[in-house]
Amino acid sequence: MDDMTVLKRKAGADMVLILILVLLVLYIVWQRWELSRFGVTSYEVRSPKLRRSASAAVIADLHGFSYGKENKRLLEQVKNMEPQVIFIPGDLLVSKYADTYDRALETLKELIKIAPVYYSYGNHESRLRDPERINHPLFLQYLKQAEALGVQIMETESREISLGENQVMLSALELELDYYEKGGIPPMEAAYMQQHLKLQREELFQILLAHNPAYAESYAKWGADVTFCGHNHGGLIRIPGIGSLISPQLTLFPKYDAGKFQIGNRCVIVSRGLGTHTFHVRIFNRAELLEINFLPE
Numbered sequence: 001m002d003d004m005t006v007l008k009r010k011a012g013a014d015m016v017l018i019l020i021l022v023l024l025v026l027y028i029v030w031q032r033w034e035l036s037r038f039g040v041t042s043y044e045v046r047s048p049k050l051r052r053s054a055s056a057a058v059i060a061d062l063h064g065f066s067y068g069k070e071n072k073r074l075l076e077q078v079k080n081m082e083p084q085v086i087f088i089p090g091d092l093l094v095s096k097y098a099d100t101y102d103r104a105l106e107t108l109k110e111l112i113k114i115a116p117v118y119y120s121y122g123n124h125e126s127r128l129r130d131p132e133r134i135n136h137p138l139f140l141q142y143l144k145q146a147e148a149l150g151v152q153i154m155e156t157e158s159r160e161i162s163l164g165e166n167q168v169m170l171s172a173l174e175l176e177l178d179y180y181e182k183g184g185i186p187p188m189e190a191a192y193m194q195q196h197l198k199l200q201r202e203e204l205f206q207i208l209l210a211h212n213p214a215y216a217e218s219y220a221k222w223g224a225d226v227t228f229c230g231h232n233h234g235g236l237i238r239i240p241g242i243g244s245l246i247s248p249q250l251t252l253f254p255k256y257d258a259g260k261f262q263i264g265n266r267c268v269i270v271s272r273g274l275g276t277h278t279f280h281v282r283i284f285n286r287a288e289l290l291e292i293n294f295l296p297e
């Protein structure tokens with residue numbers, strides 16, 4: 001090989017390396033930009049059990065994120081939507097990072113000024129029930145502070161609430177941590193839902209907050225007219241036309257990844273979530289705040 005060929009090859013290799021570095025920098029800049037933004041997705045939920053229209057905001061998987069100082073951008077958006085109720089189906093914090101508790105509380109403090117807030121547990125909250133966890137005492141304090149602000153914290157239970165001018169039944173389901181195990185979706189027994197959460201006053205419109213969307217069919221079968229889920233974060237990476245690539249439980253192409261799923265005459269709405277943790281990646285999968293318009297049928 002002559003000197004000229006060696007030089008040409010070296011220049012070629014340098015070009016490839018520079019190109020990879022440029023692409024890497026562009027990717028990092030794009031991801032930082034992407035992670036600092038969220039969109040609003042609106043859904044209509046119709047039911048003959050509703051007498052009047054009403055609206056709600058759903059904030060899933062915020063994970064201690066802040067859009068602007070003290071979450072100003074998110075709070076302004078929620079305020080502009082004028083929701084009559086705010087639902088939080090879990091994972092408002094990151095269990096191992098105590099600073100996310102403070103940010104979650106700051107956000108709750110402002111949300112409660114907009115509308116009544118109903119907050120049910122995600123796997124991050126459930127994990128902190130364990131007294132062996134280093135952040136357990138801090139979590140108890142967090143719950144106390146949230147309740148003192150007026151936030152309605154719901155474990156596995158049902159409450160009759162006002163949704164605008166409608167009386168509806170709001171239920172929350174906290175799943176055992178086994179149902180979040182990585183590597184597969186443990187089956188849920190047919191009687192599980194009814195055993196843990198007895199369906200009350202079936203004649204009322206039934207709303208369920210259930211963090212994990214993997215059991216969407218069980219929620220609908222149980223009797224939830226609409227279920228609000230999160231947990232999947234839209235699958236981190238979404239392929240246009242196909243959907244989520246992988247779930248947090250490391251299952252490929254999860255069925256209930258994001259969006260509205262009709263199951264018979266009931267529906268399950270899965271949010272792509274507002275925050276991330278551990279893997280701060282969102283590709284074709286912008287964070288979202290949900291706006292729900294409830295309409296009589």
Ligand SMILES: [Fe+2]
Pocket residue numbers: 091122123124211230231232
């Ligand atoms: Fe989660």
